[in-house]
Amino acid sequence: MSWFLAAADDELTIYERSKPGRRAFVAPPLDVPERPLDALLPASVRRSEPARLPEVSEPEIVRHYNRLSKRNFDLDTGFYPLGSCTMKHNPKLHERVAALPGHCKLHPLQQPSHAQGALELMWRLQEALAEVAGLPHVSLQPSAGSHGELAGVLLTRALHEDHGEQRTKVLTPENAHGTNPATVTMAGYELVKVAIDAQGNVDLDDLRAKATAEVACLMLTNPSTLGLFEHGIEEIERIVHGVGATLYYDGANLNAIMGISRPGDMGFDIVHFNLHKSFTQPHGGGGPGAGPIAVSERIAPYLPHPQVVRLEPAENGAEPYFDLDFDRPKSIGRLRGFQGNYGVFVRSYAYIRSLGAAGLREASEVAVLNANYLLARLKREGVMEYLPEAYERLCMHEFVLSGAPMKRELEIRTLDLAKRLLDFGVHPPTVYFPLIVDEALLVEPTETETKETLDRFAEIVAEILREARDNPEVARSAPHTTPVRRLDEAAAARHLVLRQPL
Amino acid sequence: MTSYVSATDVDRREMLAAIGVGSIEELFADIPPALRLGRPLALDPGRSEQEVFDELRALAARNVSTEDEISFLGGGMYDHYIPALIDSIISRSEFLTPYTPYQPEISQGGLQAMFEYQTAISELTGLPVSNASVYEGPSAVGAAGYMAKAAGGGRARFVVSRGVHPHSRETLRTLAHAWGMEVAEAPLRDGVTHLPELDADVSAVIVQQPNFLGAVEDVAALAGAARDAGALTICACDPLPLALLKPPGECGVDVAVGEGQTLGNRLDYGGPSFGFFAATEALMRRLPGRIAGETRDVDGKRGFVLTLQTREQHIRREKATSNICTSQALNALAGVIYLSWLGRHGIVELAELMLQRTAYARDRLASIHGVQLLHEQPVVREFAIKLDVSVEHVVARCREQGVNPGYPLRADYPELADGLLVAITERRSRAEIDRLADVLEAAVAKQLEAYEEVKA
């Protein structure tokens, strides 16, 4: 980390930098006749004390947040192989186009006739996503992946209710991302878990046993959270559709198959995309993102409204007209305000236009190449002795290792390895997920990393393991070079301090 | 080389050799031939950066933004002046490109910013606990409903004021249907909420401050009635008016949520922005979303971590307080920078400026022949008028003059089909308000004339 921060003690909060009388904001002058406050707002509804926001000048604010930023590791700075998150490069063009006033200063309640650029962009994005998914109808409304999941399960509910059926259960595999079961409950269903077999696939026998007429849906991701393509996907489709349930695709791992295989062709009825994963919306430290969904013909009537539609021109030569369609009697309604995260659509659309068909395919091919190469490289470094693959098969864009042998033999856990990686200027892979792998390490390099970066990562892991053989304490007490070292999360949970006392 | 990849032909050969396969194709062996797309995606070929830029600019040119007209549109999102320092800070790679802070040691910047944001929201709302943000306003209302359901011991009904944003009411209905819960609506009378008798089946009462028609509600009275019935009170609030209004926490509100766009975030045609979510201490463990907490490291240094994680989906899974994973960290960061920029006194000055200009605008418009106020409740930054003539025609005429006079209420409030919602921010100078009044007056007069001609 930056040398000029290393000497600093605790970084003060903006409130601790505050001093009465300091200010940044200068209000425009009052240019209308001033009326007494009491005449406009009765005292009974007025605040007696101002909110204790900080009093700071602009230079202080800029310095404060600049200093804070330097206490963050980020993707533009270093390798970030966080499995399941698809930390691929965020193209800088996207910030430029998103900042065009025609896009970013457009009010959401602007009449559609005066927002044709935006509506056309959204329509074209819908079309592109439909093509990638292999499902014809898209809603851009959901704000994040889990929001898309919620939409998908609510659409399933609407479908079954429309057919006069009351189904009560939703299936997810036991290695599902936590948002899947949380979504099931939020959508008013009961969760049933399906086992994973020894090859890392959904256990078809267990699925057959649990796929009853009470089941509304199976939520799946393919490749799975283990980075493995479901061998039995065709049979899964038959089983699930055989009992009249819907098949939902969690798009978190779409980066492995763009232009190569399509969830719609696999038989999925509903697909969500994470635009902040495969489609390069910057992660922002934890949002914003977007979670659009693509659905089959039979699900389309239930899509949230408004839908962005294209109306064919009345006469030859006229321009098509793009509109927000509210006339959808079977729609589940709204899941949020306005039209969705348009700023994210602008960036993702720019990405798709930049890459085109061949570029998207290449992105997935190289994502899978990089993951398999990194795995091979780790093997060559002898890492597998302590961090074996959880499943010995071809991986796709990510792979899972188990730190169980490392824990037994070197007495350092996956957590310690992760913390020691921080000292080498690398973000650790995802740890302890999926839950079904003991001491899991989920590694996703993505396609935008160089071969040299992958080589270096493998070397670093090998070095940490060698170090642990001689002196496990170094990793166990890591990190050593970061602005703060290991933090007491138990104390944070026991003695909750969730805001600055003022 | 496209797609931002660096793998050269030489790289690829070496990598394939190391893996032990002859081609990239072999890496996809697990995908059965029947599931291979087998053709290129039906998308245009990729384009150069400058071509993509030109296309995006051409699309932008077909949008009429707040730079292209004098806009009085409001209804939950507002045209404010966003100070330059926000863009300069949030465009930094270190804030823009990292993921959620799963490794706190190298995420202190983001975690401390969350802590500072939570403090600011707690101050504004008067409630002790805030989370680190949710997606936006209406879904925050839905999330608050989910919280009330979990806390409600089986109570099966929400009572929501018709003054709550139409999108919030709709979102709540969509979710409540899945929960088997009923949503009853409390009507507006004279522009403010008229609560019916509440029985023991009411899980929560949901109100908005100021309400969608801009009116200041008596939140304390509404919360009191809810409490008497054993129901929670959820208040969706507009954060800038909270600089002047009694905060929800002092009115007996249990959960305060709201749309954060007005705090330093772009309009962006409706998103991304952020939703804020604050609650009483009693409800702390039921909060959805990420929460940052203070602690110490092994050397005794202060630091911040995500805490109370056992509420969340990655641990609690089907029993989580919400399914939310990605929140709106970058937008919330813009929010706390904006609140720091305004500062303790600046936010009051800004709100008072809007209050005075809104009062001025309201008086000027109400004095136009053919225009009346829809209600006479106190307002802060937004108010509703009704016209004696077709709102759609008047809006069209105003727009020809480069003024967008506001949001027609017909679509959301059929009973107020002649209504228009007018928002005033610090961007709308007196001169612009005077122009609105002139243009509106002329438009209404023309429209009245047109009716006379038709009658004649």
Place this chain on the structure above:
Amino acid sequence: MAEASYPDDLLYHPEHDWARVDGDHAVFGITWYAQDALGEVVFFDPPSVGTQLKKDESYTEVESVKAVSDVFAPLSGDIVEVNEALSEKPEMINEDPYGEGWLVRVKLADAAETASLMDSVAYEASLS
């Protein structure tokens, strides 16, 4: 508590809960194994006095930073007392799982149920 221990005056349930029987009352808690698997306990919200517990059913939860564990009733009965001190110091469950870390005290519904529980030797054997 740093080292595994399974006092021999207690009875043990396969879901890692113990019971100290005293006439027609009993005290329940979680075993050393359970608290070790959980990690540092950060939160325990006791159930209410008067709650009816059924043998083998979960009656409350214990939370660590990264996990939540169901706690199972080794025997049936009504809660007559809960360990309020754990609200302030939940870490007692780790430090003294059989003493200060007790969870609830119940009036037993059916003393004969004790026959189905294991003694310390059998329980410890079941852990390997």
